[in-house]
Amino acid sequence: MGVQLSRQTMSKWLTLACEKYLTPLYALLKKRVQAAEICHADETTLQVLHEPNRTPQQKSYMWLFRTGKHAKHPAIVYEYHETRRAEHPKAFFRDFKGYVHTDGYAGYHDLPEGITVVGCMAHVRRKFDEALKAISPSDRASSKAMKGKRYCGALFSLESKWEPLTAAERYEQRQKQSVPLLTEFHEWLEGLHPSPKSAFGRAVAYTLEQWPWLCNYLLDGRLEISNNLAERSVKPFVMGRKNFLFANMPSGARDSAILYSLVETAKESGLHPYRYLVSVLNAAPRLDLSDEQQVERLMPKSLLTECGTMEN
DSSP: OHHHHHHHHHHHHHHHIIIIIIIOOOOOOOOHHOOOSSSEEEEEEESSSOOOTTOOSSSEEEEEEEEEETTTSSSSSEEEEEEEEEEHHHHTTTOEEEEOOOOOOGGGGGTTTEEEEEEOOHHHHHHHHHHHHHHHHHHHSSHHHHHHHHHHHHHHHHHTTHHHHHHHHHHHHHIIIHHHHHHHHHHHHHHHOOOSSHHHHHHHHHHHHHHHHHGGGOOTOOOSSSHHHHHHHHHHHHHHHHHHHHHHSSSHHHHHHHHHHHHHHHTTTTTTTHHHHHHHHGGGGOOOOSSSSHTTTTTTTGHHHHHTTTTT
């Protein structure tokens, strides 16, 4: 009974902290993502036991929206919703103008006007890798699946080589080298007619279907060839889910979204997440959290000196 009471007490403390002190900070993080020029989006499943009009077995979703790699002030936002419907990213990006990196999920392809969706070449590479696994090891090196994977590898190799360049220099190099390689890759794909039921056929069909979005990273030197940044940001929640398994109530899922957003943004900013949360909870009761300027004082970059970095 004592252990159960302790867990209930801890849960109440976390809920109270989110309601009184952390929600305004979460709202400001959300505004920061929505005000960026480049964002990434992803989502993963979550089981919530007591949702109205839903069974415990039905899947809910934790969505992730974050700023791009070169953002001056990184911000990562988790957002809980009952479904994977396209209305959720559409609502989040309602007033957004710019680029959104995504995977191949069709729900991202109906975002509001003014948004350019950038596809993920890493997902294409995985499709060809899956096709390779369906081929006997002795035949893989000379297979068409390997050729498709090599096209992807060559494109990623170029991006790795250009990592130290400025955005303008990277844009120029992509026009000179990536564009011809992508053109060759696309022409090769269009000349293939594999069985649509085979793993290789599915890889080819997926790549051609996604092609209009896959090439959009060429539009700006700040853009990425993949959505790996979002996948890395959602991974801590996926790993945590293996331990906590589910949320009991929707309110708990929403509180998890707030806490994960703050912790992962702190880590992205180089801060020690525990010391960051301690600093926030020490300072928040003395501030007027209805005043956005005072909430700004709790943002990770504002507390960098006070709570130290991950290395210290």
